[in-house]
Amino acid sequence: MNKKPYFFNPNLSSEELEDWLAEQKTALAHYNNLKKERAALTKRLSEVELMLERADNFFTSDKLSFPWEPSPLLKVNKQ
Numbered sequence: 001m002n003k004k005p006y007f008f009n010p011n012l013s014s015e016e017l018e019d020w021l022a023e024q025k026t027a028l029a030h031y032n033n034l035k036k037e038r039a040a041l042t043k044r045l046s047e048v049e050l051m052l053e054r055a056d057n058f059f060t061s062d063k064l065s066f067p068w069e070p071s072p073l074l075k076v077n078k079q
Helices: 014-058 072-078
Strands: none
Touching: none
């Protein structure tokens, strides 16, 4: 059994086959770039969703809690 790769395109000349292969290479590179971009966007979306969940947990109570002690910077400015 012959395991060498070959192309069977009886209607294409060698130049046409070369052009077709170049088109396929370009299309495949574009497809791979889109997959990488989707993976990066999916990762970023999960990070944003996590940040929003944390913000939702912070703002769930009716009243926001603030520190009881004033900022030390305010004390310095008053003196």
